[in-house]
Amino acid sequence: MAKKSKTKAKAPEKQFTIKMENGRVFKTIIETLATIIDKVKFTIDAEKLQIKTMDPSRICALQLTLSSKYFFDDYQCNGKTEICLNLETFDEILQCYNYDESIELIFQENAQQIKIKMERENSLTSKTFSLALLTDDNELPPQMDTLLSIKYDAIWSMNPDTLIEAIKCAEIYSEVLNIKTIETGLIISSSKTEFEYDISFDDLIEANISKNMEGVFNIKFLKTIMILSPITEKLEISLKTITPLKMIFNLLDGGLLEYFLAPRVETVDLEGE
Amino acid sequence: MPIYREVECSSYEDVKITMKDIAEDIIEKDAIKLIKLLITKFPNLFDGISIKENGIESRKLFPEALKLELIKNYQSENKSINEFNKS
Numbered sequence: 389m390a391k392k393s394k395t396k397a398k399a400p401e402k403q404f405t406i407k408m409e410n411g412r413v414f415k416t417i418i419e420t421l422a423t424i425i426d427k428v429k430f431t432i433d434a435e436k437l438q439i440k441t442m443d444p445s446r447i448c449a450l451q452l453t454l455s456s457k458y459f460f461d462d463y464q465c466n467g468k469t470e471i472c473l474n475l476e477t478f479d480e481i482l483q484c485y486n487y488d489e490s491i492e493l494i495f496q497e498n499a500q501q502i503k504i505k506m507e508r509e510n511s512l513t514s515k516t517f518s519l520a521l522l523t524d525d526n527e528l529p530p531q532m533d534t535l536l537s538i539k540y541d542a543i544w545s546m547n548p549d550t551l552i553e554a555i556k557c558a559e560i561y562s563e564v565l566n567i568k569t570i571e572t573g574l575i576i577s578s579s580k581t582e583f584e585y586d587i588s589f590d591d592l593i594e595a596n597i598s599k600n601m602e603g604v605f606n607i608k609f610l611k612t613i614m615i616l617s618p619i620t621e622k623l624e625i626s627l628k629t630i631t632p633l634k635m636i637f638n639l640l641d642g643g644l645l646e647y648f649l650a651p652r653v654e655t656v657d658l659e660g661e
Numbered sequence: 662m663p664i665y666r667e668v669e670c671s672s673y674e675d676v677k678i679t680m681k682d683i684a685e686d687i688i689e690k691d692a693i694k695l696i697k698l699l700i701t702k703f704p705n706l707f708d709g710i711s712i713k714e715n716g717i718e719s720r721k722l723f724p725e726a727l728k729l730e731l732i733k734n735y736q737s738e739n740k741s742i743n744e745f746n747k748s
Binding site (some may be wrong): 448449530606632648651 | 743
């Protein structure tokens with residue numbers, strides 16, 4: 389009689405293969421994130437690829453969600469996988485991407501690396517890069533649910549280019565951007581109002597402002613996240629006094645990035661020092 | 662139109678060293694390598710390097726020690742997101 393084996397069945401090797409026929413949006417996302425953080429944990433499950441992270445100084449937090457159904461053209465994943473990658477290197481690799489190529493990410497747990505394959509349509513020629521996984525330092529991700537539950541009384545949608553223009557003008561004078569809502573619209577200005585940008589409600593796409601609010605924010609962090617503007621379909625901004633600025637980027641191909649930027653410390657006039 | 666490339670290094674003493682002559686003759690990647698090498702050899706010389714393409718900043722580089730200084734500065738000037746992140 390054959391003996392019954394008592395050895396436990398091995399868990400299947402975690403793996404995923406995800407593909408974007410056009411990788412432009414993904415490239416811009418990685419480029420943007422690489423300017424904020426050095427390494428990041430990607431969580432991939434059957435429904436989405438997700439990143440939740442904070443910058444090293446803990447001033448901003450973000451959550452990126454790329455739906456398996458809408459963002460990717462091919463998505464195969466055999467279970468929840470978490471991988472930690474060096475974003476600077478990932479960004480350098482994606483600088484080799486040409487806009488007529490697809491991007492495929494291939495992961496097999498045993499290899500402890502991901503493969504990034506770029507390929508032109510109807511071509512057998514391809515470029516494949518390997519990127520080693522970093523050890524996960526088990527740092528807790530930000531509690532995005534808490535941030536996302538904050539109620540805001542001033543919410544509007546605007547053309548990202550208008551905000552970029554305001555940032556560009558304000559940074560001539562200051563390292564911070566004042567944003568406030570008034571009865572007729574918004575005022576975006578530099579720290580000592582050497583520059584003021586008046587934007588009427590007519591020039592906003594949507595506005596729901598029940599109370600006037602204001603906040604002061606670091607320009608560098610705003611400028612960095614606005615690298616996403618060419619791939620942004622809709623930008624929604626929420627403002628509340630002494631509360632993080634909330635920016636929701638609805639990205640092309642169904643991507644979603646939720647970004648929170650803490651306000652500057654009040655009382656001390658840092659600009660005047 | 663030829664790409665105008667400028668590698669600008671500003672020192673602690675607010676003295677600007679513009680490496681235009683070097684940067685125009687070499688590709689950006691080489692310029693970055695060169696600057697990284699300079700930072701390694703002379704860590705106190707630069708506080709940051711701005712790589713510009715046609716006058717628009719495309720990249721900013723900071724040596725590791727300066728990155729930490731920058732983080733400290735950001736922390737002193739801004740509230741922490743964790744203050745708003747307690748469940």
